[in-house]
Amino acid sequence: MNCEVCQLKELEVEHFEIREVLRCILHTIVFHRALGLVRPKDIDLELFNITYVQCGDVELEKKIEEKIDEFISWVEKHPNKKSQICLSFYEMKNKHYSWFNKNERLYWEQWFVNLHVTHPKAHSGKSHNSKPMVDPEETGYEDRGVRREALEVSLRDVLFQIIKFVNEKKDHVPPINEKAICFPCEITIPSFC
Amino acid sequence: MASPHNNTNTESAEMEQIITEFFPKSLQIIHESRSPFMSSRDYSGEQMVSSSPSSSSSSVWPRDEWFNLALRECPAAHENLDLWHQSYFEPMIVDVILVAAPPVRWEPERDFSTTEQYPFHWNSDQEESGSEGKIEKIVERWVLQYEGRKARDSGAGSRRFSNTLQTFYKKSILLMRSLYATVRLLPAYKIFRDLNSSGRIRSYTLTHKVSSFLEPFTCKEEAEMQRFEFTPVDSSCGRLCLSVLYCSSLLFVSPESSTRMFPQYIDDYVGSPLAEPLKRFSSPTVVQGSLLSSPFSRRHSWVYDHGKASPPSFSFSPSPNHLEKHGSISNPSSCRFQPSSLPPHLPDLPPVLKKNKSFDECYPSPNFTPSPSP
Numbered sequence: 001m002n003c004e005v006c007q008l009k010e011l012e013v014e015h016f017e018i019r020e021v022l023r024c025i026l027h028t029i030v031f032h033r034a035l036g037l038v039r040p041k042d043i044d045l046e047l048f049n050i051t052y053v054q055c056g057d058v059e060l061e062k063k064i065e066e067k068i069d070e071f072i073s074w075v076e077k078h079p080n081k082k083s084q085i086c087l088s089f090y091e092m093k094n095k096h097y098s099w100f101n102k103n104e105r106l107y108w109e110q111w112f113v114n115l116h117v118t119h120p121k122a123h124s125g126k127s128h129n130s131k132p133m134v135d136p137e138e139t140g141y142e143d144r145g146v147r148r149e150a151l152e153v154s155l156r157d158v159l160f161q162i163i164k165f166v167n168e169k170k171d172h173v174p175p176i177n178e179k180a181i182c183f184p185c186e187i188t189i190p191s192f193c
Numbered sequence: 194m195a196s197p198h199n200n201t202n203t204e205s206a207e208m209e210q211i212i213t214e215f216f217p218k219s220l221q222i223i224h225e226s227r228s229p230f231m232s233s234r235d236y237s238g239e240q241m242v243s244s245s246p247s248s249s250s251s252s253v254w255p256r257d258e259w260f261n262l263a264l265r266e267c268p269a270a271h272e273n274l275d276l277w278h279q280s281y282f283e284p285m286i287v288d289v290i291l292v293a294a295p296p297v298r299w300e301p302e303r304d305f306s307t308t309e310q311y312p313f314h315w316n317s318d319q320e321e322s323g324s325e326g327k328i329e330k331i332v333e334r335w336v337l338q339y340e341g342r343k344a345r346d347s348g349a350g351s352r353r354f355s356n357t358l359q360t361f362y363k364k365s366i367l368l369m370r371s372l373y374a375t376v377r378l379l380p381a382y383k384i385f386r387d388l389n390s391s392g393r394i395r396s397y398t399l400t401h402k403v404s405s406f407l408e409p410f411t412c413k414e415e416a417e418m419q420r421f422e423f424t425p426v427d428s429s430c431g432r433l434c435l436s437v438l439y440c441s442s443l444l445f446v447s448p449e450s451s452t453r454m455f456p457q458y459i460d461d462y463v464g465s466p467l468a469e470p471l472k473r474f475s476s477p478t479v480v481q482g483s484l485l486s487s488p489f490s491r492r493h494s495w496v497y498d499h500g501k502a503s504p505p506s507f508s509f510s511p512s513p514n515h516l517e518k519h520g521s522i523s524n525p526s527s528c529r530f531q532p533s534s535l536p537p538h539l540p541d542l543p544p545v546l547k548k549n550k551s552f553d554e555c556y557p558s559p560n561f562t563p564s565p566s567p
Contacts, residue, residue, distance in 0.1 A: 032370045035363065039263040040373060044386070051377040051386070159378055163371050167424040170364045176261075 003107045004172050006165045008158050010082070010114035013151065018075065018117060020045050021155060022068045022085065024052045026187070028159055029087055029111050030064070031055045032166045035173075036181035048152040052159065057181045067187040074189060075117050085113040086188045091174055108172055111162075204358045208428055211362055212339050214259045215433050216285050219337050219372060220403065221264055226376040227289045227333070227399050229388035260369040281339045283405040289333035289381055291443070293397040295326040331414070332381045334438040336407075341431040357429050364426040365433065371423060372435065380443045410438075417441070
């Protein structure tokens with residue numbers, strides 16, 4: 001079975017935006033891989049004008065939140081870095097050897113969420129040579145507004161990227177396990193780029 | 194022990210059932226996210242683990258659990274759908290329509306304290322009388338279709354057909370997941386959220402129309418729209434197709450985003466001795482037609498800022514990222530559709546359009562009460 005890989009478009013985010021952006025992306029992917037019976041939940045982002053969907057599984061939600069917390073802690077120790085979060089789906093295969101049985105994970109899909117977490121001071125350092133004596137707070141507010149709008153557009157692009165990938169590639173998805181809501185998955189934070 | 198022939202017949206019937214259920218399920222997903230006050234938003238119950246619809250032994254599957262997507266029953270979305278149950282070769286066209294009231298006429302007795310919050314007057318009398326002067330604009334057109342094709346070699350054996358059934362259903366589930374997520378990402382969803390978020394009377398609303406007859410857009414309307422096509426899901430005898438044409442940018446006025454209108458003393462109102470009998474009154478321009486006009490509004494990612502105040506009508510402009518042209522509704526009559534030959538961008542639809550056999554128009558309102566399901 002082929003392992004399909006999807007590299008999502010890189011997003012430039014500030015620290016306080018990480019949680020919402022990651023929730024949105026990870027839950028959207030998971031919703032498309034939770035093929036058991038689900039009762040979907042609509043979630044409106046607070047920072048952006050976007051609504052995404054959760055599959056409603058409490059355990060999955062908890063798992064995603066834990067990984068986001070872990071990532072945020074890592075970011076605090078490694079500021080201003082580009083990073084990747086990998087969401088992988090796998091099947092458990094039982095390998096029979098002559099002396100022992102070994103369960104092996106066979107990955108059939110991997111999603112790479114690419115984030116560039118920037119520090120807010122990077123924006124305030126911009127100088128507008130053509131505008132002498134401009135209130136830095138007002139300039140900073142406008143810059144943040146423009147940046148936020150651009151991020152919203154980019155985030156929406158990422159969500160459409162997920163939907164297109166899910167639509168175009170279906171053959172590699174394993175048969176649905178009726179006993180589980182979602183395919184087994186893991187979230188890892190590999191070394192930063 | 195069941196013969197392979199009987200198994201094939203059973204699986205064939207199940208596949209047909211999946212195809213049949215594709216239409217009402219898709220309609221429900223679209224309807225719930227486009228019809229205010231009918232949404233199942235925030236309806237999250239306990240996870241239900243019931244017998245799998247994909248099990249071949251299951252013959253009675255609750256409607257709302259089809260495609261493993263448990264949605265609240267929506268009788269309004271299922272009205273007049275029996276037609277498709279009988280003939281799923283008919284395409285289903287779902288038009289999502291933005292309806293706006295015409296500009297308000299100023300009256301001196303008017304209560305300006307409410308006017309400044311409601312720049313448009315949504316006159317219920319006008320609604321009952323047939324919406325004279327209302328502006329309607331199709332903001333989305335969903336096309337659902339099952340394309341049949343020549344039957345493949347059926348002598349391959351029942352086992353291969355079983356795999357096909359399971360795979361077909363799995364891919365249909367994926368399609369439904371994508372549809373559910375996509376309807377929430379398109380521009381019209383913002384309007385739906387605004388309408389649903391508060392009980393205030395708005396000057397605009399969303400309706401939808403379901404039919405099997407496609408009324409083509411004008412060239413101008415088509416230029417304003419973007420197309421998103423879901424990858425078809427193949428079965429042994431055909432494929433499920435789903436696509437949407439949508440306005441990539443919607444400029445509209447909502448109370449939160451419009452410029453506040455302050456009370457003005459109008460001394461030349463209609464009937465005033467100061468007014469000239471034949472004087473033309475210009476459209477009120479105090480209302481900004483852009484979501485960008487107010488610093489308190491959240492900018493929509495599809496909004497194209499013309500940088501000028503627009504009259505209180507609906508202007509649909511494409512995002513600069515997608516289209517070079519942009520259009521506006523300068524004449525409400527441009528919203529009237531002129532049936533003609535199929536537009537070239539929809540080659541998948543049948544070349545001959547039949548008269549629509551089922552025409553369902555829903556005008557949801559705060560007082561709308563769905564009829565109980567049979």
